[in-house]
Amino acid sequence: MDIQEKIENLVRDKRTQIPTLPVVVNNILQVAGDESTSAKDLADIIIRDQAIANKTLKLANSSYYGFSSKVDSIPRAIAVIGFNEVIGLTIGMSVFSAFNQKASNNTLDMRSLWIHAIGCGTAAKEISKRTGSNVTEQIFLAGLLHDMGKVILSVYFPEEYKTVLEEVKQSQTPLFRKEKEMLGLDHALLSGFLMERWNFPDSLLLPTRFHHSSTACPLEYQRDAMIIEVADCLCQRAEIGNSGNPVIVNVGNTVKELKITHSTIETLVKELKKQLSEIEAFFEVIT
Numbered sequence: 001m002d003i004q005e006k007i008e009n010l011v012r013d014k015r016t017q018i019p020t021l022p023v024v025v026n027n028i029l030q031v032a033g034d035e036s037t038s039a040k041d042l043a044d045i046i047i048r049d050q051a052i053a054n055k056t057l058k059l060a061n062s063s064y065y066g067f068s069s070k071v072d073s074i075p076r077a078i079a080v081i082g083f084n085e086v087i088g089l090t091i092g093m094s095v096f097s098a099f100n101q102k103a104s105n106n107t108l109d110m111r112s113l114w115i116h117a118i119g120c121g122t123a124a125k126e127i128s129k130r131t132g133s134n135v136t137e138q139i140f141l142a143g144l145l146h147d148m149g150k151v152i153l154s155v156y157f158p159e160e161y162k163t164v165l166e167e168v169k170q171s172q173t174p175l176f177r178k179e180k181e182m183l184g185l186d187h188a189l190l191s192g193f194l195m196e197r198w199n200f201p202d203s204l205l206l207p208t209r210f211h212h213s214s215t216a217c218p219l220e221y222q223r224d225a226m227i228i229e230v231a232d233c234l235c236q237r238a239e240i241g242n243s244g245n246p247v248i249v250n251v252g253n254t255v256k257e258l259k260i261t262h263s264t265i266e267t268l269v270k271e272l273k274k275q276l277s278e279i280e281a282f283f284e285v286i287t
Contacts, residue, residue: 003160004184010156011193018152019098021198024049025091029201032087039083043074052090055285056081059089064282088141093286099151100287107154107162108244111283116241117144118279119272123231126268131227131258139224142207143231147243149190153183165244175245176212188212214254226254234265238272240279
């Protein structure tokens with residue numbers, strides 16, 4: 001069995017040790033898909049999970065949101081953070097927790113990787129606003145979870161992935177290309193496999209799966225894939241965390257497709273740099 005087959009089997013075989021997500025995540029995904037759901041319905045679900053409820057309150061009171069007075073209830077936290085954002089954040093926190101205990105090796109700096117991921121979600125929301133797209137919990141969450149495949153490779157295939165990372169540094173090749181060359185698949189595809197196993201909706205799965213090949217994404221979700229692709233690049237330029245990729249990929253064609261000006265790109269990079277402390281505060285809350 002070659003390495004590609006081993007990796008695919010690990011994620012797709014239900015009998016393997018890939019973590020499952022708590023029941024609350026399935027409930028929240030149902031809430032996200034029901035247009036009649038109210039903030040009270042969401043609050044009732046979150047309150048039943050003490051860990052998620054506590055982190056939601058901590059996040060609402062963190063510098064990331066900068067609210068001036070104390071937030072002391074879940075309904076108020078939802079009002080401060082936003083209904084859609086809370087849905088995305090609770091899912092993101094659960095995913096992080098699922099792997100946090102296992103991510104103990106030094107293949108990748110997990111703190112830096114997750115700070116990069118939070119930055120990517122933040123940048124994706126800003127790009128959405130500036131390009132007239134609907135800003136939803138999906139675009140932030142797709143940015144937050146876009147590199148999950150790297151976590152799988154780092155945790156379950158540390159020696160093989162360490163070799164890939166070393167080759168990337170020596171050759172100055174974009175990481176996703178070196179992954180395909182040496183492992184037969186890249187972290188974006190692997191992230192898609194993981195979301196598939198967890199029954200995530202296509203609105204999350206497909207932009208994540210195609211964030212390094214956005215033009216190949218099905219048309220309904222192609223714009224979101226393009227936004228994640230550009231957001232990923234902006235975080236590298238702004239030096240928000242470290243994704244393990246030493247090369248900034250050229251996304252000029254995608255930027256043109258999204259009709260983003262050069263000045264807007266430069267502004268977004270500067271804003272991301274200024275937000276680093278808030279992004280780090282966000283990380284401290286969800287871990």
